[in-house]
Amino acid sequence: MNEKMKTTLTADPLVRFLGKPRTSFTRSDIVRYIRENAIEMLNLRYPGADGRLKTLNFVINDESYLESILTCGERVDGSSLFPYIEAGASDLYVVPRYRTAFRNPFCEIPTVDILCSYYTKDGTPFDMAPEQTLRHARQELQRTTGLDLHAMGELEFYVVSPQEELFPAVDQRGYHESTPFNKGAEFRTRAMKYIAEAGGEIKYGHSEVGNFTQEGLMYEQNEIEFLPTDLESAADQLTVAKWILRTLAYEYGVEVTFAPKITVGKAGSGLHIHTRLMNGRHNATINPDGSLSDAALKAIAGYLSLAPSLTAFGNTNPTSYFRLVPHQEAPTNICWGDRNRSVLVRVPLGWSAGAGRMASDANPQEEPSKIDTELKQTVEFRCPDGSADVYLLLAGLAVAVRHGFEMEEGIRYARERYVDVNIFDERHKEVLSRLSHLPGSCEESALRLEEQRGIYERGGVFPARLLDGLIARLRGFGDATLRQEIAGDEERTRKLVATWFHCG
Known part of the structure; x- marks a missing residue:
């Protein structure tokens, strides 16, 4: 099956709208989907040590703020997510991985969710995160x-x-x-x-x-x-x-x-x-x-x-x-x-x-x-x-x-x-x-x-x-x-x- 047929037949609204596989999603793709589909909120999601997804909710104020979230992510308290991080040095970044973005099926407010990777204060991958081990x-x-x-x-x-x-x-x-x-x-x-x-x-x-x-x-x-x-x-x-x-x-x-x-x-x-x-x-x-x-x-x-x-x-x-x-x-x-x-x-x-x-x-x-x-x-x-x-x-x-x-x-x-x-x-x-x-x-x-x-x-x-x-x-x-x-x-x-x- 060619790529065009895959993107046409898929149930995934982002893939269908953007006309490309998830592996090719870019920041500008996410911004375009949000802008042209009247998306009002963005959720950053990331698994903690218990395997469950954690959430940060963002109201999309304007396009520059959206670009900032998608580029920089946000700070989180790693010691509250992973038991092996000391509270004195626990700040981590969560940074979106664009290929994981999806339309939230439960929110009454139009919302896009996206999974994140963890990074340290130095901007390097946090090697204790299970996703980085994989x-x-x-x-x-x-x-x-x-x-x-x-x-x-x-x-x-x-x-x-x-x-x-x-x-x-x-x-x-x-x-x-x-x-x-x-x-x-x-x-x-x-x-x-x-x-x-x-x-x-x-x-x-x-x-x-x-x-x-x-x-x-x-x-x-x-x-x-x-x-x-x-x-x-x-x-x-x-x-x-x-x-x-x-x-x-x-x-x-x-x-x-x-x-x-x-x-x-x-x-x-x-x-x-x-x-x-x-x-x-x-x-x-x-x-x-x-x-x-x-x-x-x-x-x-x-x-x-x-x-x-x-x-x-x-x-x-x-x-x-x-x-x-x-x-x-x-x-x-x-x-x-x-x-x-x-x-x-x-x-x-x-x-x-x-x-x-x-x-x-x-x-x-x-x-x-x-x-x-x-x-x-x-x-x-x-x-x-x-x-x-x-x-x-x-x-x-x-x-x-x-x-x-x-x-x-x-x-x-x-x-x-x-x-x-x-x-x-x-x-x-x-x-x-x-x-x-x-x-x-x-x-x-x-x-x-x-x-x-x-x-x-x-x-x-x-x-x-x-x-x-x-x-x-x-x-x-x-x-x-x-x-x-x-x-x-x-x-x-x-x-x-x-x-x-x-x-x-």
């Missing part, structure tokens, strides 16, 4: 391998609303359910519309497995999956999507939660991350015949090798480890496989068999046609959840790919950890016995990060102080035996869930 990780991976890493997230969440009696859904059987058995479809599609208008590149949305009722409330699990894009855009889109989902839920008078676990015996919400290695416009994850490339095997080796410490970025509170339990779809063993949902790294079904042939079989009136499907193949990392710091998680995955390329026997390492059986089947217990395991608590995750931290610090990607802060926070939960302590204790479990209900 930037460094991407640059270092490209420098050492010549490849780019693209990513997309599967954003799972529960919508919580008053219980309805009509057309009750079957407990834990909500996968791809339609109305009227799925009650949250209108909410989900409205959220998708707003996310797409804000620049989110959505693949699809659907209801997920999880649904149950509890104390007069209906819990319905949903998923919005994105398309692969560059690492920074992938993280930005997930962050904005969470903000949109929560704000829309507030307007609907319902709750939305990304919590890893809500109650025992019911599906938790993950944040599976699909990745692909790109060499220019070519998907370096696969060979011309559709098989996995050596580069993909090296990336998988890196993911498996660093999996214990990657949980420090992707599974960040005690309820994360109530989701990562055996005999569920969430992984606990460090292995990979094809289409196997119990593994940590999954190679999902591709289209090497030929989409054109299937389409002509389903539609006999159509002649078989060739369509390029190589970009569809990805590798999925399945343990992260909604508590993840998406910027640090994607940075960690980029470091893991680089590490896989640096491993002397990376390809062999990956092949030795491939499984093609149900590892929880008693007939294959010898396979299970040779696999290592993910951490079972935040405390153990901190220990694994401490052991592997040198890999993340290499090349100046993860600042030592940032890792120190993460390790201290995870250790501070004191949850090494928590899962065993509160097993069967419904009251303590509910209190724990309530504490982290709005995580991420």
